[in-house]
Amino acid sequence: MRENLKKMVTYYKPYKGLFYSDMFFAILGAAVTLAIPLIVRYITGSVVNRPLQEATGLIMKLGILMVVMILVELGCNFYISYFGHIMGAKIEHDMRQEIFGHYQKLSFAFFDNQKVGHLLSRVTSDLFDISELLHHGPENIVISCIKLIGAFVILLTINPKLALVPILIVAAMxxxxxxxxxxxxxxFKDNRRKIADINGQIEDSLSGIRVVKSFGNETEEMRKFEVGNSRFVQSKRKSYWYMGFYNSGMGAFSTLITVGSLIAGAFLMTEQQLSAADLVTFLLYINNFTEPVKRLVDFTEQFQNGYSGYERFREIMNIAPDIADRPDAVHVERARGEVEFDHVCFHYEDNPEEVLRDVNLSVKEGEYVALVGSSGAGKTTLCSLIPRFYDTTGGTVRLDGTDVKDICLKDLRSQIGIVQQDVYLFAGTIIENIRYGRPDATDEEVVAAARAANAHEFIMSMPEGYQTDIGQRGVKLSGGQKQRLSIARVFLKNPPVLIFDEATSALDNESERVVQESLESLARNRTTFVIAHRLSTIRNARRILVLTEDGIAEEGTHKELLERNGVYAHLYQLQF
Incomplete structure (x- = not known):
């Protein structure tokens, strides 16, 4: 815990000026609050006993002084409320930037085992609670300590015997x-986990809303949501049970301080050991004694929320990226495109069973290679090792003779373009999605890429052309249109190595024909790996590799593999 708190404090560093000014005005405001009852004591105990004219003038002056002090307190409270929250928002911004940047560094293996809702809650609700703690925490502690200590000292000077009453009760508190x-x-930690589950359920349901509606399963989704929502209420019930005891107990202790002090003061007055003016002042300071205790009550709740959120934040930040640049990684401006798999083995970290076993393959610059095989044979996994979406568990993958682990990740992935079956388009306009392939591209370059991908014609038929909003995940486009936009994106990137992962298998015949033309145009003079489900799309490939659980079982042209009457011929006969 101490280590976490030390790291938490470092987020104040860029905002030292705001932090120290916030603390200054917190101290000043607390000091003013402590001073006002002393002036009241002076008026009731001394000023009222003076001659009328002198007393009236002094009361007016002291009244004006107290009004000025109230205005100072108002200004202090405004400053710590406004600028303190600004500081908290800036810290929240920095932490959100940090965790989002860390998400970008983590590998596919991490995201394979995570729910988006859980990751989202760490960026939103957790960070808000952390920023509230970092803003209110120090000022609450400072204000409370000043008021508690100040009131304690003043109560002791008024009457040491009477001061023992609130001291003993506060100790029990x-x-x-x-x-x-x-x-x-x-x-509170359990609450965090439950709300993350709800976020995940909502994200999953809303992302698949078309599937939900197509099956008429709205009631089923509500049932699943109700289960998670009810669990959240149960976890809240437990936390509120403790909170109820906590708040009610603290409130009772605060009232007990006032009642106990009043009764003890009344006894002292009967024994002539306490004046009425001192008792009034004492009771005024009781509020200054109990108010910081109540503030600390709020702080403890805030601390539980904020610190449990920070622990979840650190859980993510402490996950080291398992795929990162080596210290001596080399830069590559433009690769030729030679790819080699040398005795490559691979298994997923949560499953020791090997997906790839002793795969050897050499692909020359500009060569067109098709990968076929039954589902689960490892075709996509094999291609995912080239851009290091995953790292090999054995053997080496090389690009132009250099181990891909020795190449800077950014440079490596800039050499590779991927067109997948499940196209992901971002919410926004058509031009923004194509430009994602190269963010610094001009409008003219974007249009040229769209023309090369056979997409320009359908784009110009859209209501606002390239500025047309395509909706979440490109929902306003057909499958063929989305696929052509993804191809245009890769045209713009202009990489020497291409991976087509069953890019046309989900399209109708007409869309497949148009997209296939775009893919062939894109593949010209580039090293290309085609993962094919429909064998009809790779009949003209000069090199077809048949992947099985034991590695590359067969290799040759379409005609040669049919004549061999092996695995490929069997797959072909199943389709045709």
């Missing part, structure tokens, strides 16, 4: 608070 704090911390 602290023991009570510490006991329930531990209980609340665990309950």
């Amino acid at each position: 602290v023991v009570y608070a510490v006991f329930l704090n531990g209980k609340m911390k665990n309950a």
